[in-house]
Amino acid sequence: MTREAAVSHATDHVDSGRLQSELAHLVGYRSESQNPDRRDVLQDYLAQAILPRLTAAGFDCAIHDNPDGPAKGGPILLGTRIEEPSLPTILTYGHGDVIWGQAGQWLDDLDPFALTERGDRLYGRGAADNKVQHLVNIAALESVLAVRGRLGFNVKIVIEMSEEIGSPGLSRMMQIHRDALKADVLIASDGPRLSAERPTMFMGSRGGVSFDLVVSLREGARHSGNWGGLLADPAIILTQALATITDARGRLQIPEWRPDSLTPDIREALRDLPIGTDGALQIDADWSEEDLTPAERAYGWNSFAILAMKAGIPEAPVNAIAPSATARCQLRYVVGTDVDRILPALRQHLDDRGFDKVRIQPTDRGIFGATRLNPDHPWVAYVRASLKRTTGEDPHVLPNLAGSLPNDCFADVLGLPTIWIPHSYLGCNQHAPNEHVLKPVCREAMQVMAGLYWDIGTDCPAS
Template sequence: MTSTHPFLKEHREKHLQELKQFLSIPSISSDSSYKQDVLRAAEWTAQALKEAGMEKVQVMATDKHPVVYGEWLHADNAPTVLIYGHYDVQPVDPIELWETPPFEPTIRDNKLYARGASDDKGQVFMQIKVIEAIMQTEGKLPVNVKFIYEGEEEIGSPSLDPFVEAHQELLAADLLLVSDTTMVGEGQPSICYGLRGLTGLQIDIKGAASDLHSGLYGGAVQNPLHALSELLASMHDSEGHISIEGFYDKVRPLNKEEITTYQHLSDDEALKKQLGISELFGEAGFSTKARLWGRPTLEINGIWGGYQGEGIKTVIPSEAHAKITCRLVPDQEPAEIARVIQTHIEKHLPKGVTVDVTLFDQAKPFITPYDHPAIQAAGQSLEKVYQHEVLFTRMGGSVPVVETFNTLLGLPAVLMGFGLETENFHAPNEHFHLDNFDKGMETLIDYLHRIKEAL
């Protein structure tokens, strides 16, 4: 469907062209060579807010990438909604797997292909255009709004916690609205009430002072790749259970309703087909959705060392490396999980090598009661537009700032995203279904009117 809202319907093609401009900016926050592009995306976002009728729009510096702020505060006796999103994107590697260039947005089969199309530029754009549509057709908003858009979400939002702490009065509101999550399936609206947290680290194993000839020294010294493989293997048992002492100590159990709902939503055959695999694998005793949404993980994200070129080079490498991230669930503390992993590494390090551990991104898990009036109102808006009963779910990913806003500002969070898990965010050929582009904006317009009465 195309939107039924008169302003959105009339300007749909113009909006798609504007979104393509936004998506053409390679705002890759993890790569310093794209710093100016990240700034350019921030400035583009700020200009879009100004054109939507927002006031006090600013591009505000942080230690790394800027925050974009804007507001409209003229709705008397109405709540204030803080709208959050991010304008930075993931790297595009491997580039050769993209069917069309990642920063040359292309529409195919009613889907918009580009890096950031679903995560999160497409949804940020929707938020802004919804505000513009209301302002243009009604002359005012039903609620007060504040916007905060960051450029570091894809690198763990390192500057955002101190920014929020330093600007608590500026960001004070009654509700946080985020569109950076996914729906359960096509045509199936859902509200996310929980996010997993994150802790990341790198393991660097060191053996001899330099690479060694495997014929002259093989059998007499420890191979760092062997040592690393043994160490990593010690972190799980054969059934997917994490074998690190203390890892599960504070995991909040799923309640009976969650267990039943997640079992019902788990379609293992469809997931295997989608992923092109013959079998699923995970912690024994839990359904697939329970593993994805309500249980913690420890994943090896990268492992390297030794000769990588063509053919064989008969060496024992002097170094071996691995990157690990853990997705955490409510009541787990990222710093504590990092500590128990470090203890495990020290305890299980094979002889003949040394180890260094470097800590990376950390984010606390988040969960909010799904009977909160703001969340229930969101469900009503979704059901009205999608004509389908809404589901209340968790999400396996992390949006670190949600917990920050809840802790520092006391804001309940409505995580109303319109992406789909099949849209390849963080992977080649990321795309966004334009049906959700249209329905999502209809839903947000309805919600901003509905929330005035709900709070």
């Protein structure tokens, strides 16, 4: 009954091929939350793949309908394993839904929903985001139970099936079950490591708000020869409006979109972090704020993106002035940004420049709030020391992830300190064809989580 035995048990779970086999089973569920035809699969994932395993590990579980309704979001599993009410309680989280499989676009025409091994890579939709991540955490808990016979702490778990469409209903679920989900800390896994060679931990995430900018001037297209120069062009108006939101190098031009939270302590925390590693695209050094480092731009600042644009028929252009033009836009924002002012500030910005014909249309996709836990929090120091004890080196520590997660449901609604330990890496191709996880990362992830759970069951920070 030693920490080393628990870590060894977790390591064997990978080396024996069991983790890979279990991941293959989870990837086989076509749990595309964006696809209304997969609603039954979302339920099956929880009822068939997750609940029986948690029940066998001593959890009391229930699967709840989404409080926003099944048309809005998938079901949510809540589980608890209480060894002794006086013990510390850890809340953990995962999501079993994935984005579209994008079949036909994968390397060698791989089936997105069949886990395929190529060297150290395991390909499959959801392999990295997020199926292996909650699988590793559940398996690591089982390793500690197998060695010690108990955890030495209580665990509560939330598995949702709608994260990829903005986690509708999750915040309400946390509000409804606030008392039942009381805990000392959230320790969960999602997102990528900064480097495949070293664990990462982050304590929050950037928020994300998406919206459409629409210019619609008339019914039907008009011949560009007969009407060119006589009719206003929606696409030109829209592109001119978009060009005012940033300058030519992407610097934000709306004052309310420029945060005030990049403080000296956050800059210090970001100072030595690697950026653009693990085969990711070469970053553009001359993009965004010129007086910020790449790490500050990614983790301490806001970024605007145009996700898609359309006017006319792009796949079959004709000689006609389109009647309308649309752009799907997104602002990723950090703590220190007034979310209630994001769209009103944009409206005022466009009106001041004469773009009253440009409509702002919020999407029906959920908005993730920005969150951040101070890097000197006792739980941060504790988890950091545990990960170092297992691997022999300091993990990378981020105040917040560059991407967006429903962390506000736990940090704001439940009032918890939140720590995320991702089990993927930057080159994993999540949300794209060829999504994959690395076997060495999975192996180390099992080790660090088993070590961390062992430590929590032995001694942890006072609540």
